[in-house]
Amino acid sequence: MNTVKLSSLALLGALTLVACKEAPQEIQESETQSVINEQLAMTEDFKEVGEAMEEVKTTYLYVTARTGLSLRAFNNLNSEKLAIIPYGTRLEVLEHEPQQTMKVNNIKGGMDKVNFNRKSGYVFNGYLSKYFPPEDDMLPAGYAKELKEVYPNVSYTEADGGTASKPVNTETLMLPGAEWHEAYFIAQKIFDIPNEFTFPKQTGKETQQFKGPKKETDSWFDALNVSRDANGLVELQYSYDAKKVKRTVSITATEKGMKIQQIRAYK
Structure with missing residues (x-):
């Protein structure tokens, strides 16, 4: 009888010892999982912060x-x-x-x-x-090509018409999101509008003409023609008329952006 009691007590002690050894392991595993969960949460937070920082562009x-x-x-x-x-x-x-x-x-x-x-x-x-300005003596096609590398929506076209004896060349540059003065400064550089013609007032008379500073002759003159409405500028047009060629550079606002167009008509 005593032997049975001793055996039972020994078995109970062994089970208690095992339980005591296993309990901390379960607690440790639980704590470890909590730490992992916290680290994962922190990683997600850092990821969100990183994504937000990527969206903030200089x-x-x-x-x-x-x-x-x-x-x-x-x-x-x-x-x-x-x-x-x-x-x-x-x-x-x-x-x-x-x-x-x-x-x-x-x-x-x-x-x-x-x-x-x-x-x-x-x-x-x-x-x-946002558009880098043209360098001196830069051709329209070359400038447009460089712009398109950064702004794919910029467009440039060139077309030839007229006759063999009196050819007409048309170049068109579209600048999405540009303002009137931005388009004007670019046009001055790539289409040879003299610097003496400053950017005009955006409000005023419906039509105005500003003649060039050089003396006009029977075979040569130039002028800047300005058209406005109640909302401001409608068109800026530089006109150059010489003995062998007539050239106009017009700037207008369209739904696709500012449109700069040069037409050269050879006489």
């Missing part, structure tokens, strides 16, 4: 002012001038001012905060463009 714009753009200490045109930023410079925009609070040379805009040569300051954003 904005870069180009200087279109021919003589350079002033970098100023504060967001007004009278503050200290820190530097002159050359034409064509690519700038990192830190803060964009969407409100058109001022006007410079008939162009409306605000002051953007930018980085330039490890300096931060403010520039008039009417002379900034």
Whole structure:
């Protein structure tokens, strides 16, 4: 009888010992799984943050002012001038001012905060463009090709017509999302509109003509013709008429963007 009791007590002790050994293992496995779950959750959070950071892209714009753009200490045109930023410079925009609070040379805009040569300051954003400006003597086809590498929706076409003795050549460049002054500055460079013709006022008389500074003759003249309606500009057209060729460069706003077109008619 005593032997049976001793055996039972021994068996109970063994089972208790086993249970005590197994219980911490179950707890440990549970804690380990909790840690894993927390790490997975943190990984998902980091992934979401990373995806959000990828969506925030740095904005870069180009200087279109021919003589350079002033970098100023504060967001007004009278503050200290820190530097002159050359034409064509690519700038990192830190803060964009969407409100058109001022006007410079008939162009409306605000002051953007930018980085330039490890300096931060403010520039008039009417002379900034997402389209990099053309270099000197750059042909329209070559400029359009470079633009399309960055902006696939830009289009350029060239067509020949007329007759063998009086050929007509037409070039058309479409710039989605561009403003009037952006298109005008580009047209000046690639289609040889003299710099003496400044960007005109966007409001005013329905039609205006600004003649070139050079003296007209019987065989040569040029002029900038401006058309407006109640909403502003409708068309800008530069006309050049010489002894052997008549050339017009027109700028209009379309649903697809700003359209720049040059027509050369040989006489």
